[in-house]
Each structure stands twice: as C-alpha cells, then as structure tokens.
Amino acid sequence: MTIRIRREDIEGQVRRVLAARRVGGEQAAICARIIAENSLDGVTSHGVTRFPHFVGTIDQGLIVPNVEPEQVAAFGAIERWDGKRGLGPVMATRFMARAMELAAENGIGCVAARNTTHWLRGGTYGLQAARSGFAAICWTNARPGMPAWGGTKPRLGNNPIVFALPGEPPILVDMALSQFSYGKIQEAALAGRQLPVPGAIGFDGKPTSDAKEIIETLKAGAYRLLPTGYWKGSALAFVLDAMAAVLSDGLASREVETETTADVGISQVFIAIDVARMLPPRELQDRLDELAAHLKQGHAGDAEDVRFPGEGAERQRRYNLEHGVPVDETVWQAVQAL
Amino acid sequence: MTIRIRREDIEGQVRRVLAARRVGGEQAAICARIIAENSLDGVTSHGVTRFPHFVGTIDQGLIVPNVEPEQVAAFGAIERWDGKRGLGPVMATRFMARAMELAAENGIGCVAARNTTHWLRGGTYGLQAARSGFAAICWTNARPGMPAWGGTKPRLGNNPIVFALPGEPPILVDMALSQFSYGKIQEAALAGRQLPVPGAIGFDGKPTSDAKEIIETLKAGAYRLLPTGYWKGSALAFVLDAMAAVLSDGLASREVETETTADVGISQVFIAIDVARMLPPRELQDRLDELAAHLKQGHAGDAEDVRFPGEGAERQRRYNLEHGVPVDETVWQAVQAL
Numbered sequence: 001m002t003i004r005i006r007r008e009d010i011e012g013q014v015r016r017v018l019a020a021r022r023v024g025g026e027q028a029a030i031c032a033r034i035i036a037e038n039s040l041d042g043v044t045s046h047g048v049t050r051f052p053h054f055v056g057t058i059d060q061g062l063i064v065p066n067v068e069p070e071q072v073a074a075f076g077a078i079e080r081w082d083g084k085r086g087l088g089p090v091m092a093t094r095f096m097a098r099a100m101e102l103a104a105e106n107g108i109g110c111v112a113a114r115n116t117t118h119w120l121r122g123g124t125y126g127l128q129a130a131r132s133g134f135a136a137i138c139w140t141n142a143r144p145g146m147p148a149w150g151g152t153k154p155r156l157g158n159n160p161i162v163f164a165l166p167g168e169p170p171i172l173v174d175m176a177l178s179q180f181s182y183g184k185i186q187e188a189a190l191a192g193r194q195l196p197v198p199g200a201i202g203f204d205g206k207p208t209s210d211a212k213e214i215i216e217t218l219k220a221g222a223y224r225l226l227p228t229g230y231w232k233g234s235a236l237a238f239v240l241d242a243m244a245a246v247l248s249d250g251l252a253s254r255e256v257e258t259e260t261t262a263d264v265g266i267s268q269v270f271i272a273i274d275v276a277r278m279l280p281p282r283e284l285q286d287r288l289d290e291l292a293a294h295l296k297q298g299h300a301g302d303a304e305d306v307r308f309p310g311e312g313a314e315r316q317r318r319y320n321l322e323h324g325v326p327v328d329e330t331v332w333q334a335v336q337a338l
Numbered sequence: 339m340t341i342r343i344r345r346e347d348i349e350g351q352v353r354r355v356l357a358a359r360r361v362g363g364e365q366a367a368i369c370a371r372i373i374a375e376n377s378l379d380g381v382t383s384h385g386v387t388r389f390p391h392f393v394g395t396i397d398q399g400l401i402v403p404n405v406e407p408e409q410v411a412a413f414g415a416i417e418r419w420d421g422k423r424g425l426g427p428v429m430a431t432r433f434m435a436r437a438m439e440l441a442a443e444n445g446i447g448c449v450a451a452r453n454t455t456h457w458l459r460g461g462t463y464g465l466q467a468a469r470s471g472f473a474a475i476c477w478t479n480a481r482p483g484m485p486a487w488g489g490t491k492p493r494l495g496n497n498p499i500v501f502a503l504p505g506e507p508p509i510l511v512d513m514a515l516s517q518f519s520y521g522k523i524q525e526a527a528l529a530g531r532q533l534p535v536p537g538a539i540g541f542d543g544k545p546t547s548d549a550k551e552i553i554e555t556l557k558a559g560a561y562r563l564l565p566t567g568y569w570k571g572s573a574l575a576f577v578l579d580a581m582a583a584v585l586s587d588g589l590a591s592r593e594v595e596t597e598t599t600a601d602v603g604i605s606q607v608f609i610a611i612d613v614a615r616m617l618p619p620r621e622l623q624d625r626l627d628e629l630a631a632h633l634k635q636g637h638a639g640d641a642e643d644v645r646f647p648g649e650g651a652e653r654q655r656r657y658n659l660e661h662g663v664p665v666d667e668t669v670w671q672a673v674q675a676l
Contacts, residue, residue, distance in 0.1 A: 075445035075615055077415045107413035110446045110611070135581060137475070150643040151636035163577040171580055173573045197536060197545055197568050207535055228567035230535050235511045235647035239501040242509055242629055243473060246617055252625070254632045271609070273448070277413055279584055287590070291580055294592045298489035305488040309573035 003332060004324025010036040010048055017051075017338045021058055023065040027090045034089045038121045039325045042316030045183055046121035048327045052334050054120070062264045063087060063117050069094050072114075072249075077106035080248055083116030085264055092119035095270045096128050096138065103134055103272040111270045114250020118142075118263040123174035123313070125270065126164030130172065133276030136164045140268040141241040143257045146178050146225040147201075149234035156227065156237040157253040159244075166275060167288040169314035177237040178225045189215045200225050244269050341670060342662025348374040348386055355389075355676045359396055361403040365428045372427040376459045377663045380654030383521055384459035386665045390672050392458070400602045401425060401455050407432050410452075410587075415444035418586055421454030423602055430457035430606065434466050434476065437610040441472055445615070449608045452588020456480075456601040461512035461651070463608065464502030468510065471614030474502045478606040479579040481595045484516050484563040485539075487572035494565065494575040495591040497582075504613060505626040507652035515575040516563045527553045538563050582607050 011032035018028040035054075039047030057063045067084040069091050074080075079102065083091040095111040102109025119125065119140055129136035142157030158176040165171040180199040188195050188211035195209040201224035202208030203217060217223045227233030245252035250267035251259065259265055275284065292308040299306045320326060349370035356366040373392075377385030395401045405424040409417055417440065421429040433449040440447020457463065457478055467474035480495030496514040503509040518537040526533050526549035533547040539562035540546030541555060555561045565571030583590035588605035589597065597603055613622065630646040637644045658664060 073616070075612065076443065078445035078611060078616075080616070105414065106444055107416035108446055108448045108609075112616075135585070147636050148633050148644050150645070151633070153636040155633050155636035155644075163574070163581065165577065165580055165584065171577055173570075173577045175567070175570045175574065179567060179570075228570045229513070229517060232513045232517070232566050236501070236513065238629070238633060238647055239503065239509055239511045242503055242626060243501065245629075246503065246613060246622055246625060247473070247611065249617060252629055254629070271446075273416060273585065274413065275584060278411070278416075278418070278450075279587060284584055287584060288580060291576070291583075291590055291592070295486050295489070295493050295576060298485050298491040298493035306486050306493075307488070309576055 001329045002326045003329045005048075005327045005332060007036045007040060007321070007325055010039065010325055010327070013335050014051060017055055017335070018065075021055070021065060023058075023087070027066060027087055030090045030093050031087060034093070034120060034124050036325065038124065039327060040317055040320050041123070041313040042320070042326075043121050043123070043313070044326060044328070045181070048325070048335060049331050050120060052331070052338060054118075055338055057117070057262055057264070058087075062260060062262050069113070069116075077102050077108060078110040078112065078247075081111055081113045083113050083268075085115055085117055088117035088119045088263075089124065091116045092125050092268065092270075093128060095268065096125040096136065096272065099136075099270040099272040100129055100132060100134050103274045107277070108271065108273050110247075110272075112244070112247035112250075113268045113270070114248035115265055116268055117266065119268065121174065122160040122162040123164075123172050126162040126172050126174060127170055129272050130164040130166040130170035133166050133274070133281065135166070135273040135275040136162065137271040138162045138269060139240050139244065141244045141251075141253045141256065141266050142263050144253050146227055146237075148238065149227065149231040152224060155254070156234060157241060157256075159237045159240045159253070161236075161240060165284075165288065166281070167285055167310075169310050171288060171308065172310035172313060175228060177228045177233045177240075179228050179233070180225070182225075185211050185214050198226055339667045340664045341667045343386075343665045343670060345374045345378060345659070345663055348377065348663055348665070351673050352389060355393055355673070356403075359393070359403060361396075361425070365404060365425055368428045368431050369425060372431070372458060372462050374663065376462065377665060378655055378658050379461070379651040380658070380664075381459050381461065381651070382664060382666070383519070386663070386673060387669050388458060390669070390676060392456075393676055395455070395600055395602070396425075400598060400600050407451070407454075415440050415446060416448040416450065416585075419449055419451045421451050421606075423453055423455055426455035426457045427462065429454045430463050430608075431466060433606065433608045434463040434474065434610065437474075437608040438467055438470060438472050441610040441612045446609065446611050448585075448610075450582070450585035451606045451608070452586035453603055454606055455604065457606065459512065460498040460500040461502075461510050464500040464510050464512060465508055467610050468502040468504040468508035471504050471612070471619065473504070473611040473613040474500065474609065476500045476606065476608040477578050477582065479582045479589075479591045479594065479604050480601050482591050484565055484575075486576065487565065487569040490562060493592070494572060495579060495594075497575045497578045497591070499574075499578060503622075503626065504619070505623055505648075507648050509626060509646065510648035510651060513566065515566045515571045515578075517566050517571070518563070520563075523549050523552050536564055
C-alpha cells in the first residue's frame with residue numbers, strides 16, 4: 001500500500017540511517033535531498049524504494065562513504081575524474097557541478113568520471129544543470145543486462161542517457177536503453193497485463209509483449225530484454241559504454257561485471273553547456289513554451305495525452321508537494337528499521 | 339536493377355552536374371566525395387540515389403550554392419554559425435571541422451549551426467571526426483514527419499543523431515529517430531513482408547508491423563510513424579530539436595515546416611572531443627577491439643550475427659571498393675541525364 005510521507009521526514013530518515021554509518025554533513029544532505037526528490041518526482045524506484053539497497057551496498061563495503069572525488073587529468077574544458085567508489089549521488093552531483101564550472105569558463109565543459117558508483121536517477125543531474133541555466137547531456141554505463149541485437153547473452157548495460165534544457169519546468173529526457181525495466185515487466189506480469197509494445201525476445205526467438213512469458217524466459221535462463229528501439233538502442237548502448245570507458249580511462253560494462261556484483265566502478269560522462277549565456281532566459285522560455293504547445297496540439301482529441309519531456313515529473317512533483325511523497329508502506333517500515 | 343559503378347565515375351558525374359550549376363572547386367569536391375562514399379558504405383538512400391533530389395533543391399533555389407558559412411557568435415569552446423542555406427554536406431563538413439579545431443584547442447568543442455540544409459548522411463561527419471582522432475556527437479533537426487507518443491499529427495522530425503569514436507574501423511552509430519524510414523516500410527510492403535517490429539500506429543490505434551496496412555494508413559491520412567523506442571524516441575526527438583534550435587538560435591522543426599517544403603533552414607549541433615589526446619591511439623584501439631569481441635561472443639551460435647556499430651558499413655565499404663559501388667540502374671541513368 002502506498003502511504004504519503006512528508007519530504008522532510010524522508011530526508012530525516014535518510015540522514016539518520018547514513019549518520020549511523022558515519023556519513024554526515026554535505027554528503028548525507030545530498031543523498032537525503034536526492035532520494036526524497038526522486039520519490040517526489042514520482043521516480044520511486046530510484047528514490048525511497050532504492051534506499052535499503054543503497055545502504056546495503058555501503059554495509060557490504062562495495063560503496064565507500066565520505067571519500068571525495070579526485071581530478072586525474074585535465075585537457076582544457078574536459079577533465080577526467082576518479083569517483084573513488086564513493087557515494088554515487090554525491091559523486092555525480094560533484095561531477096555535474098564541475099562540468100558546469102568548466103562550461104561557465106569555456107561555454108561547454110565535460111567531466112569523464114571513472115571508478116564511480118550507481119547515481120540512482122540520471123535525471124537528477126540533468127535537473128541540477130538545467131536549474132542553474134545549463135543544458136546537459138550525461139550518461140553512465142552499467143553492468144551488462146541485455147544482449148546486443150541478434151545476440152543471446154547479456155552484453156550491454158541499460159546505460160541511461162539524459163538530456164536537459166533549462167526552463168519552467170526544465171525539459172528533461174532520462175532514458176535507460178532497455179525498453180522496459182525488469183520492474184515494469186514484473187508489474188505487468190503480476191497484473192496479467194500485456195506490455196504496450198514488445199519488451200523481450202520470447203521463447204520463439206521473436207520480440208514479445210507477453211509479460212508473463214518474459215518472466216518465464218527469465219526463470220528458464222533465456223531472458224533477453226530488448227534494447228530501446230531494438231538494433232538502434234543496442235548500437236547506442238555499445239557506443240555510450242565505449243565512450244564512457246575511453247574518455248574516463250575507466251571500466252567498460254563488461255569489466256564492471258567481472259569485478260563486482262553491483263554497479264560499482266562504473267564510468268560516467270557529464271557535458272554541460274552554458275545556454276543562459278547563449279540565449280536570454282526569457283527568450284529561451286518563450287521558445288520552449290512554443291515547442292511544448294505545438295507538441296501538445298499534435299493530438300486530435302484531448303491534448304492532455306501528449307506530454308513534453310519533463311512535464312510528467314513536474315506534474316507529480318506539484319501533486320506530491322501538496323499531498324505528501326508516495327512511499328510503499330513496507331518500504332517505509334524497512335527504512336525506519338535500518 | 340543494381341549495377342556496379344567505379345567510385346571515380348560517381349565523383350566525376352557529381353562534379354559534372356554541379357559544374358553546370360556553377361559549383362566547382364572544393365565545394366563540388368566535398369559533395370562528390372560524400373555522395374560516392376555514402377553509396378560506397380551501402381547507404382545508397384543518402385548517396386547516389388539522393389543526388390537527383392539534391393540537384394533539384396539547387397535548381398529550385400532552395401539551396402544556395404557557393405556560399406561559405408559565417409560565424410555568428412563565439413562563447414569559448416562553443417560557437418554559433420550560420421549555414422547561409424548553402425550546400426548541406428559542405429556546410430556540415432565545415433562545421434565538424436571547426437568543432438574539431440575547437441576541440442584541439444580546448445579538449446572539447448562545439449558548433450551550433452542554424453540556417454543550414456540537409457546534410458545527407460549524418461554518419462559522414464561522425465566518420466570525418468573519428469578518422470582524425472576525435473570522438474563526436476552530432477545531430478540535426480528536420481521537418482516534422484511523425485507524431486509525438488500519444489499524438490496523431492506530425493510534430494517531430496526524425497532528427498538523426500550520430501555518435502562516433504576513432505578506430506579501425508571507426509565505431510559509428512547513426513540513427514534516425516523514426517524506427518523505420520518510409521523507404522524501408524514501402525520496401526517491405528512491396529515484398530509482402532511484415533516489418534520485424536512495429537513501425538507505425540495501425541488503423542486500430544495500436545502499433546503494427548503490417549507494412550501494407552501502414553502504407554494504407556498513409557493513403558487514408560492516418561499515417562503515424564513510430565519513434566525509435568516509442569515514447570523514448572519521441573522525447574529524444576523533442577529535446578534534440580529544442581537543443582539544436584536554442585543553441586544555434588535557429589529554426590525548430592515546426593518553423594522549418596512553416597517556412598519551406600524541404601529540410602532547408604534547419605539547425606544542427608556538432609560536438610567533438612580530442613580523444614586522441616586523452617588515450618594513446620594504440621590503447622584506444624585495443625579497448626575497442628576487446629569491446630567488439632565481447633559483443634560478438636554474445637551470440638550462442640554463429641557470432642557473425644552480432645555486429646558492432648560501424649562494422650556493417652565497413653564490410654560494405656571493403657566489398658564495394660573491390661566490386662564497384664552499387665547504384666540502381668534507373669538512378670544512374672537519371673544522374674547521367676542531369
């Protein structure tokens with residue numbers, strides 16, 4: 001059952017649990033804010049729901065709290081940093097902040113980070129940039145969870161990529177490169193629903209939308225999650241992994257898999273562009289408003305059915321700010337017991 | 339019927355036809371090389387097959403030959419340029435070259451270009467960067483040809499995006515944001531084949547793989563091409579359009595549509611990263627070889643079924659260099675008659 005929790009109470013619980021692990025100060029504050037905000041924006045899977053797992057990776061020693069990232073090399077407006085396997089959301093926040101500093105100096109800036117850990121929700125860092133007037137492109141690699149197009153064994157991470165533009169609300173695309181997460185498929189299977197579009201390769205070797213069959217393929221060891229856009233997402237996941245590994249001189253997906261059982265030691269890229277310097281914010285807002293309106297008028301009937309990227313999260317944020325952040329009751333009990 | 343033409347003969351024809359339109363020198367040489375190379379790489383739709391249409395847009399005065407691009411504004415490592423509605427492939431070549439110069443100075447460089455025209459094949463500019471040791475991300479907007487997810491009227495361009503990394507062969511992802519081009523759907527309909535995955539919304543309002551039905555929806559005015567990855571490609575097409583328009587201070591897809599009947603006046607973004615400075619080329623090659631081998635070993639049976647991005651084009655290039663560039667006989671007659 002979903003209950004409604006005040007944002008401050010979520011942040012308080014996160015800080016309490018982290019303090020017991022000797023994480024305090026700014027690092028704890030960043031984690032608390034990000035976990036609460038992800039749930040606030042309706043991305044519960046990467047908010048409170050994820051927190052017990054996040055704490056587990058600290059307790060297992062996979063993630064190292066209280067370290068700060070280190071600059072490894074600088075090439076002008078692009079720098080290479082080491083995340084020291086520190087707290088993923090803290091490191092990613094630092095990296096995007098540094099990319100923004102470089103962009104403020106050079107118009108465009110980039111941080112390629114190695115040896116970092118799961119950043120929770122990629123959109124967090126797109127919003128971080130957008131809310132300060134920067135456009136952003138960032139992505140991460142991840143342990144392999146899906147085969148390449150035409151393949152059968154997991155070779156590609158779902159390597160989420162984020163695009164953001166400043167605005168009210170910010171324009172935000174945050175897309176993993178598997179068409180569906182495991183969670184969404186399981187949800188549909190439990191509800192007896194078909195997926196709206198194919199989500200994995202079925203037993204007959206063809207794309208299927210049958211969520212129950214997909215869960216059966218997992219049990220039978222024949223689980224083949226489909227990339228976003230099939231061959232296109234497959235190619236994109238490969239090149240994003242290669243770019244992240246090469247630019248950061250860090251681990252590629254396949255090496256992460258060999259080394260650990262979690263998304264630890266992964267590679268990330270953060271690009272920021274000082275768009276506020278390139279177009280007056282008022283003009284930028286007008287242009288984005290026009291584009292959003294035009295998109296929404298692209299529906300024959302109820303225009304509410306077409307949303308511009310970032311609109312859904314904004315809507316959830318407003319609703320949840322008023323009514324409380326939605327948290328699964330069992331999850332909340334687990335958090336309180338941590 | 340497909341015939342085989344020597345690359346030099348294609349370049350010669352392109353130069354002859356352009357010379358008759360008073361386009362010579364470097365501009366003609368760039369067009370000739372790009373058109374021949376696109377067909378050489380097996381991307382015939384954006385090579386020789388496209389040339390008669392390309393010449394048509396010059397003859398109609400939509401594209402202005404012999405102009406050179408102009409720098410409009412500079413913000414450090416990112417610059418805004420005006421393409422003056424010149425020859426798309428020439429302008430895009432100049433823009434990527436400038437992004438590479440900026441990257442050579444600053445580690446990363448970006449050109450945002452407005453008022454430019456159809457660049458033919460996006461992969462051309464990814465390869466241009468990769469072959470000189472730069473990683474690249476570039477994209478273009480285009481006239482709206484597909485509805486947003488949930489919409490019914492065309493609102494989004496297929497806004498191709500390119501990712502490239504230097505290597506032998508270069509890693510190259512060149513993806514339009516419609517899952518299929520109109521040409522591919524028509525090809526399947528004519529051959530009586532189903533598409534391998536859904537390509538458009540069918541008459542019942544759901545995604546369909548029935549190529550014939552999709553062509554029927556076009557005739558009935560209910561044509562709804564599906565974005566790559568459904569809602570994901572829809573969001574991505576929107577943000578790429580917005581970013582290109584905002585960074586270049588140029589036209590967004592919807593404004594291009596209002597102004598002209600072709601992809602003229604469009605906006606493009608070119609990002610280059612001096613990766614050769616960040617990792618020794620030998621080390622880069624080793625890493626990419628490992629990644630490609632790992633990907634290919636992801637198939638239970640014949641590993642040839644899994645290709646890394648860029649491998650297909652490389653294979654076609656080698657074959658066609660030996661056997662001649664494949665050109666449709668009717669197209670070749672049309673080119674000779676221009």
